[in-house]
Amino acid sequence: MAGRGRGRGKTVSFDVQALGFGRGEALPAANFQPPPLFPTQEFKPIPLDQNEDNAYLLALKQEFVAAIRKSPYYLKLDDRKRDIERYSDKYQLSSTDSSEAFEPDWRRLPSELKIKKRKNRKVSAIKPNLVARKKNAVKTEPDIDEKEIAKTLESLEKREETGVVDGEEMIGVKIEQEDDDDDENKAGGDDDNEEDIEGEYYDEDDLEEETDYAFNYFDNGEAYGDDDGDDDEGPVY
Amino acid sequence: MSKCRTYLCKAVLKEHFGDLAEKICLYMINKGCCHLRQIASETELPLDKVRKVLTALIQQNVIKFEKTKRGVVEYFVDIDVLLWRHRIPKFIHCAKSLYGDAAELLVEDIVYHGQIMMSKAVDNVTSKLNEALENAGHQKIGSSIVHDKFSLLAGSHFIRQCINGMETSEEELDERDQSTLYRVPPLHSTGKRKRSIDDSEQPAKRQKTDAPGDDGIYWKINSRRFHQYFRDQMFIKAISNRIDKRASTILQTMLRLSEVKTDDLCFTTQPLSFTEIFQAIPLDAGITRNLCEQYLTLMVDDSTNLVSKIGESGGGMFVVNIMKGLTSLCKAHLESVVQERFGSKSLRIFKVLLLKEHLEQKQIEEMAMIPSKEAKELLYNMFAQKFVSVTEISKTADHAPARTFYFFRVHMDQLARNILENCYKALANAMVKREAETIEHQ
Numbered sequence: 139m140a141g142r143g144r145g146r147g148k149t150v151s152f153d154v155q156a157l158g159f160g161r162g163e164a165l166p167a168a169n170f171q172p173p174p175l176f177p178t179q180e181f182k183p184i185p186l187d188q189n190e191d192n193a194y195l196l197a198l199k200q201e202f203v204a205a206i207r208k209s210p211y212y213l214k215l216d217d218r219k220r221d222i223e224r225y226s227d228k229y230q231l232s233s234t235d236s237s238e239a240f241e242p243d244w245r246r247l248p249s250e251l252k253i254k255k256r257k258n259r260k261v262s263a264i265k266p267n268l269v270a271r272k273k274n275a276v277k278t279e280p281d282i283d284e285k286e287i288a289k290t291l292e293s294l295e296k297r298e299e300t301g302v303v304d305g306e307e308m309i310g311v312k313i314e315q316e317d318d319d320d321d322e323n324k325a326g327g328d329d330d331n332e333e334d335i336e337g338e339y340y341d342e343d344d345l346e347e348e349t350d351y352a353f354n355y356f357d358n359g360e361a362y363g364d365d366d367g368d369d370d371e372g373p374v375y
Numbered sequence: 376m377s378k379c380r381t382y383l384c385k386a387v388l389k390e391h392f393g394d395l396a397e398k399i400c401l402y403m404i405n406k407g408c409c410h411l412r413q414i415a416s417e418t419e420l421p422l423d424k425v426r427k428v429l430t431a432l433i434q435q436n437v438i439k440f441e442k443t444k445r446g447v448v449e450y451f452v453d454i455d456v457l458l459w460r461h462r463i464p465k466f467i468h469c470a471k472s473l474y475g476d477a478a479e480l481l482v483e484d485i486v487y488h489g490q491i492m493m494s495k496a497v498d499n500v501t502s503k504l505n506e507a508l509e510n511a512g513h514q515k516i517g518s519s520i521v522h523d524k525f526s527l528l529a530g531s532h533f534i535r536q537c538i539n540g541m542e543t544s545e546e547e548l549d550e551r552d553q554s555t556l557y558r559v560p561p562l563h564s565t566g567k568r569k570r571s572i573d574d575s576e577q578p579a580k581r582q583k584t585d586a587p588g589d590d591g592i593y594w595k596i597n598s599r600r601f602h603q604y605f606r607d608q609m610f611i612k613a614i615s616n617r618i619d620k621r622a623s624t625i626l627q628t629m630l631r632l633s634e635v636k637t638d639d640l641c642f643t644t645q646p647l648s649f650t651e652i653f654q655a656i657p658l659d660a661g662i663t664r665n666l667c668e669q670y671l672t673l674m675v676d677d678s679t680n681l682v683s684k685i686g687e688s689g690g691g692m693f694v695v696n697i698m699k700g701l702t703s704l705c706k707a708h709l710e711s712v713v714q715e716r717f718g719s720k721s722l723r724i725f726k727v728l729l730l731k732e733h734l735e736q737k738q739i740e741e742m743a744m745i746p747s748k749e750a751k752e753l754l755y756n757m758f759a760q761k762f763v764s765v766t767e768i769s770k771t772a773d774h775a776p777a778r779t780f781y782f783f784r785v786h787m788d789q790l791a792r793n794i795l796e797n798c799y800k801a802l803a804n805a806m807v808k809r810e811a812e813t814i815e816h817q
Contacts (some may be wrong), residue, residue: 198464
């Protein structure tokens, strides 16, 4: 804006007389309101041309719109807020659907627009399905359980048989080991100390494992975003 | 797209296709090309409902689809087709006035279905006509009469075949294909006729399984051809108002000769020689050779420039300047809008501006011969409503108001667009108001 700051003291920066205001005449107050929504009309519009042709066109239009409103091409949003779900709702659905009459030629349309014919089946099949599922659930669970129980029992039986044998063997081994221990105990009295040391050593091991864990899972955040940046930085060597 | 236009689209969609279609299409208008899933997820509507709307509106030619290179189908709203639905009564009326009742019913049926096979449309119309005729106590007519009307409509390009969007797109068609779009298949293909006679033992069964002879060929109305016709009628009326009836007859002949030959969007028609024009003028118009020559010169010299002479061969070659004609019609419309909104004194200023293009305030006052104060008021009023614009030309670089020329001028394109917007808004407002009134008084 050129001339800014030059006309200090005046409301406008140019000669007001050029706009048709006399010298000393007050300028109209600034208007801060939006223009009226329905401005008063200075000139009334001329009345509509009411000839025969226009009357016929109007009749045609009304007839056409009335026809297309009843046609299958007129689609309602149809999601009135219902207070409760009524039992009769699902039966009304098919009767009010006027678009059933419209059968498009699928050779001329993308196949993805085709509505699969499961809609009606869905409505009628919901309830039986649920019941069947429940029944199935009731039926199948014991079946599985029985089978599984039988299986597990069998395997347990087998395991017990073998386990008993194992146990006997292990007990045998243990006895031998104890014998060895006894021999060692007899051999030297420092064994207890050694065991203590061993115990301490194990404790240290545990500690080390703990610190390992801490090391393994410590994330200082340096690696963060490396994956994203790969594309920009080129191959990693 | 402008706000008013979207607003109008919304009103039209609601009136013609219901609120479900309104919701989906409005989303599509705001978005442009969309995928099926995108529409469903963004509008939060069940997929099947979206499918239903898309199929119905593709059938009505309002929605178009296109397969992208990646194999995804994209859908978009053809806004022009949507807004042209206001002209449907005019289309129907035009068919009636040109070709009679059967053609009227045919166009009505085709528009109602959007796209329809010829055999079906002819059947529908024949049964409708026969019903009316029976009620009036007349004899029934055969479907061949209706078929003749159908051929007439197609022959003058008022209806055309639809392109199968799954196979070809509109742009791929070359000129040769364009002409095949208006070819009418026979009502009963001869081959089929013979066969059905041969198999006369089981005709009922055959008829049911047999597809009609024009299976897969769908027809729709050719709105552009209708627009061309309306445009020509406007020219003829304008010339008849400006010069006289005979001049309009000559112009009508010229337009008729080039009607189907020239593309509807070109600036000038094909050149026509004087002999050609003179021979085509109906004899009962009473126009002699000499008279015709004089009228043509008169039209060429006229300030609207609707007709111009482009050569001397064949007794003179003439073209109709469609673009210039439309411009002068548009100008006349704008002038009448100014007259009705601001009064005749403002129109005087407006006309002076149109004539001289750039004018300073002082010059306007002088040329329109209106006292200074009044002229300023009228001019600023028009300026406030954007009918007149101002160009600033400064003598110095600082653009000081005292040393600047303020030229007033009329931007025709801009003003025409503004007025079109106003029309959209007025139309949409009227539709919304009517809807509200009907709900209230139901």
